[in-house]
Amino acid sequence: MPSDDHREGIKGMANPSRYGIERVAYWLMRLSGLGLLAYFIGHIYETSNILRGQVGWDEFLELTQTTEGHIILAIVIAMCVFHTVNGIRVMLGHGGVGVGKPARPDYPYDPASQNYRHKIGIYSAILLAAIAMMYGLAVMFGE
């Protein structure tokens, strides 16, 4: 049933399609942010096991030495790299850097704020995240 104010809600906010690579970056930024928050909480729990002594620490650390553990860590590396690089792009944009200058628009009205510099920034963030993840996988599975 349509709500009183007919808002799309979280489903609409999280939908990465329809609006190009900028909306994909917006979605990945939130996804990686939540993922890193979950990892951060798990990491605090993991490191707290040092209070159980050497044996307890080694036991818990073995969880990360499995195939699943390596894949999760590789995803964490990718999320970290993407969130950092894209975050720098967004911060620069928020400071007015690279968003273009006001001018009389000419049809077909390509928005200056969605220019190639920002697109390069988004694709670079995705590419660097993929490279870092592949390198991480190579290191972890190459042992």
Next chain:
Amino acid sequence: MAQVSSIANEQNTTAVSSSKSITLRISRFNPEHDETNGFMEFTIPYQKWTTVLEAILEVKKHFDHSVAVRYSCRQATCGSCGMIINGKPRLACFTKISELNSDVVTVEPMNNFPIIRDLAVKFEKLFDTHQKIKPYLIRDDTELESNEKEFLQSPEEVEQYIQFANCIKCGLCNSACPTMATDSSFVGPQALAQAYRYVADTRDKGKDSRLKIIDDSHGIWRCHFAGSCSQVCPKGVDPAMGIQLLRGYLLGFRS
């Protein structure tokens, strides 16, 4: 005369494009007695110049006159006929069926606006937020009194805001905004872009009061630069740029 005649003959011999048809799916919902929204489908013939609004009016004329749709100028100037067309906010009068490249055209009311009925939505919230940012020149003097001169500006000064003065208050930017999808208190890209329009105007003296209004937890800081507002604007306003430049005033990069 002979030339005019030849032009007329040329126009007469221009082949009319073959008549094709699409399935037009119209969202139907009356909040007074409907529990859920549904879709009604109509097969509508179209030419390459047929707009979505014309297709909807064809439905009203020949199939079901009770379809509620708001429109006025039919030339992308009044901003009345904004709706979701095949998943994206667009003006129905400005969107040709042929450019959608689909045999099925789905029209729904704009997101983030309360529905009046079918495709018509309420604009009270948009107008309220628009008014909230004081969309007029704030000065102690006026150019309307006798013996006063008009407020002069250089072309370079006009360039700073004229793009944002093109806003027709159609609401498409607010409909596309991912923050507006979840935050009912967010002031929205339309009002923020208009705030920039007046803050950047050299004739205006109300910068501080406007910045105070938008410097709010549900104001400018809720924008996360997804840029969807600028992508759907039918007039090239680019609210995303205006919002980021406006932040420059608040962060001290601009004066």
